[in-house]
Amino acid sequence: MTVAIVLLALLGSAWLLAVIEGWMATGRLSPAAPLFRGLAHLGRESIVPRSPDRVFFEAAPVLLLVVAVLGMAVLPLAPDLIIADLGTGALFVNAALAYVLVAVIMAGWGPDGAYGMIGGWRFLGQLIAYSMLIVMPITAVAMRAESLVNTAIVGSQAGLWNIVYQPLGFVLFYIAAMALAFRAPFDLPSAEGELGGGVDAEYTGVRLAVLRLARLTLVVTLASATTVFYLGGWHGPLLPPWAWSLIKTLAVAVSMLLVGHYLPRIREADLMRWCWVLGIPLALLNIIIVGLLILVVP
């Protein structure tokens, strides 16, 4: 039951994001367009590039979807609306999302095309940049909650959301999450203007449908993680807990989509340099500030 509800919420959110994406591209709000698009993908040819690494090519979209859903599975929508409330939930989110990298590299390498391969390796560089900015802010969140259990992390924010308690961590995590979802302005691996679609480029038909669903799901999962770690999860007045979770998640997801609309793509060199020279010291500073706050403020 819980599984069905969470999966439905995930699908519904992905659909909403697809509608918003369409609105940003065409200026029209068409609720049916994603459904038609999905259906049309089923009818189209799904081309397999000649002599590729077929295993990688086939596995990549499936792996991406699987890890996005697994990440969501350990994030709570309400105190008891969670598929698996693991003892190391916060770490598990990280672990699942680390395989986004594997999927992207596979998708890039598989078809034996230059654009895709460059895109895949670019994403590895991107991971090296953003990864610490996912991991370190979560550590600070765990410090406050004294637990890696995601429901406990939400519980620890009952009085004060983490976005207020550790705003620095939130900003770093939010940026890193966008980089993880490789959406604009961090769409280096799938850049249309630089790589003609990059890692996405060789997928057509039903495989493309799976890939697109996976990428949208990934955004929802990351938005949900942001909600759980920083926006107080299900906490909120009046509305039922699941509604608050959903509203916050969708708001974060839509904001991630919108930000990319108004920004040019970041330079790879800048991304790496800023993340390491600025981001990691700030993340460490965040840990120290939170550490002091915990000791000073009872």
Place this chain on the structure above:
Amino acid sequence: MYAQAFFVAVFGLAAIGFGVVVFRTSSMMRSALALLFSMTAVGCLFLAMQTEFLGVLQIMMMATEMSIMAIFMVMFMMDPGGLGGMDMSHQKRFSIGAGVSAAVVAIAVALLSDWGPAAEQVVDAEAQTRALGMELLGRSMMIFETAGITILTAMIAATAVAIPVQNLSSKDDKEASE
């Protein structure tokens, strides 16, 4: 209990299976990612044995570390796509010998050690993590800090070996002009 033993066996065999693929393919990418999934299977094995923190940590870290290994393999090995079907192995007799003897030793250790009574009840994952933390900050603090020094040494060594000595001032000028 039997289900647990079954999954331990499945993931163990998966780890070995992927491990075999590492050496049976001529593509560096396949080889690297097979090693990755072998490690992932080991992580799942840990999960099946209810050591959650260790398992999840293994699953998480191997994804990134093995991918970085993959790029280094693609950088430095001939024909990383395995297009020529070249056999990249060498010193076969020696390595087979070393492999077999290591396996024999490992199996011998596994069979001959006294593992003590099987744990009937395992504390839950949260308590495990907590216990690990207390251990790190208590008895094993020196190990913990030594690990830090080891990592520092590794960082310095890697940087010193890999980063070409360049005229830093000219590079800085270039960056300043950008």
Place this chain on the structure above:
Amino acid sequence: MTSDHPINTTGSRQRQTRFAALQKWVSRAFARDLSCLIVPGQDVALAHGLNVSATGMRVGASPRDANVLLIVGGLSEKMGEVAAVLYAQMPRPRTIIVLGGTTPSSLPGADVSAGLSQEALADAVGRLKRALAEGAFATSAEDFDASVLHVKIEYVCPMHPEVVEDEPGSCPKCGMDLVAREAGESAPDHDHEHHHDEHQHDHEHQHHGHEHEHEHEHCHDHEDQSHHDHKHHSEHEHSGHDHSGHEHGGHDHGGHDHGASGFMSMIEVTKDLPRSADGLQMDWLEVPFGPVFPGLPGGLKLTLTLDGDGVTEGQATSLVGVTSEGENIEESEEMDAETFIGYLSAAIPLAPVSYRLLVCLAIEQAAGLEDDSANAGARTGALERERIASHLGWLAQLGRQLGFAWLTQRAATLQLQVREANRDSLAALEPALHKLTIRLGRTPLLKSRLKGVGLLPTDSFGLRGPVARAADEGGDAWARLWQRLAEISASLDLIKSGGEPELPVLRDVGDVSGTGEATVDTPRGEARLSLKLERGHVKSYELDTACSQHIGLVPKLVEGQELGDALLAVGSLDLSPWEVTS
């Protein structure tokens, strides 16, 4: 106007009997989900005043992502081949719309053809939708084939590049299995190969560490190999290896057991290869960007040799360039003054007004007419209006390249409005243009993205137009952006103080003879035209454009840059491949 063919699109499905109801739904979905790939490019469609997204079609990034091949205007033979390749790579069901031209011979007949206007496009899309909804699963479709898609398969030994056989088998030298390779006509142009040799030569000069033997090998190799073998560096690796490696058993990974001591030494194997700045040698890859690429103007083919994601060398060629000289024209075709104006302005769709004006001025001078002060204001107005539209088109192109969707949409909308606006409506657009400028100044990341990219070498010559004017302000992509933005507002001021923009019309020159020369500051820089008129007919002409000069800057701009920076550097020049004379 109507389609001559049944929708030839389709037919990926053989079994029509099963799932008939579902197929009906899927067909309807096809009609609701159109994604087009524009040939030659989105910039050309915009310059023609086409608003593709207003018809409900998305614009796809690659043939894989598209199901409508939208051909805008007539295509050159080379572009026809490109269109055939793109069409072949689109997943079925796929369709072709041809606007204002004939279907290239390399493609099957257009599903819908129409005139070159927004109304015609909307009408064509409507017809296409109906046809798709009805006939998407027709079984009558035939396989698409074109000569450009064919290659000969040959078999080579991975160790001995000189062993090339027609059939599979094993290498007579080492016994390894031969590897299939496709030899033959893949690249549609052969122009760049001459340059290629030069570049390699340059390259050798940069790397003094090379041994002499290497240079010899290199040239030899290059002649021997198919010119299309883009992986020449790795081949090279093998031949170098071949040369010195037989004594060292360790080099040969040909399936032999090397014994206990035979480590292969990468240092040994790669010592003769060209090195990157950090001293590492990798396989270099020659990758085409364009002619139909979202990040570059349509028709411009940029070929980059990549070392990882860094560019080691690159050069741009145009597949759609205009001929720079015409001699004895009337022998082949009747070229009276009006025809010539039409020919040149149609050949340059990104700046037709400027070239119309250029020809008018040149012919009028040849005819000995005085400068016409009555028309000057109107002509300047038209020229400046085109400058604004063209710069907006460049901004939209920049947005596409940078994934900056807001800029693309905003600039494209404004360009469509400016294109045929009169003086009053231009004045009404001024606040919007001003706002765009302010907005760009405030956009985070934009400055760090553009600053220092595409820096021209100080000894660059032959610069014209905005590129030349921005050279004093820093000479990078950032300076060029602000130069163009400044020119937009300067042009607006000119239009406000000048006359109502009007398309330049040739004054009556009669059947005069003479020679004339004119210069017009087109949006991309000065263009010069000198022509010879004989009894009212253009006998010969010589055209010199800014882009012909600028395209030569590309190799220097991209060398040593990161891929994204290299593309941005090329994009910031605002090269119009149509104005590259051949």
Place this chain on the structure above:
Amino acid sequence: MSFLELYSLLLALVVGIVATILGLYGFVRVMGSARGEPGKDVPASSGVLSRDPVWGRYHARYYGYALLFLAFDMEMAFMYPWAVVYKEVGLVALYDMGVFLAILFLGLLYGWSQGALRRQ
């Protein structure tokens, strides 16, 4: 629910998703498969048919970062258990991790000074 049951649930979720996708693929295949036509299966590269394989030795320019990253990634193994007990242990934990992070930061500074933190 015991933890083993949770793991099985997650495993079932994975199997379920994969099975759904495979079912979808199978269904699409029944409707018809892709036609093999010349040129279609060559990776798209903006209108030029480039058939040459690209799987070569790739020059990743970020290897300086990658080496430092490996070390930082390792450190996370210690960070999480530490974070969980931090509040309980208090000041000692802060000192302890402070020293550990300072050591790591030293490594970062060394790498930076040697030019590891840039595109090579």
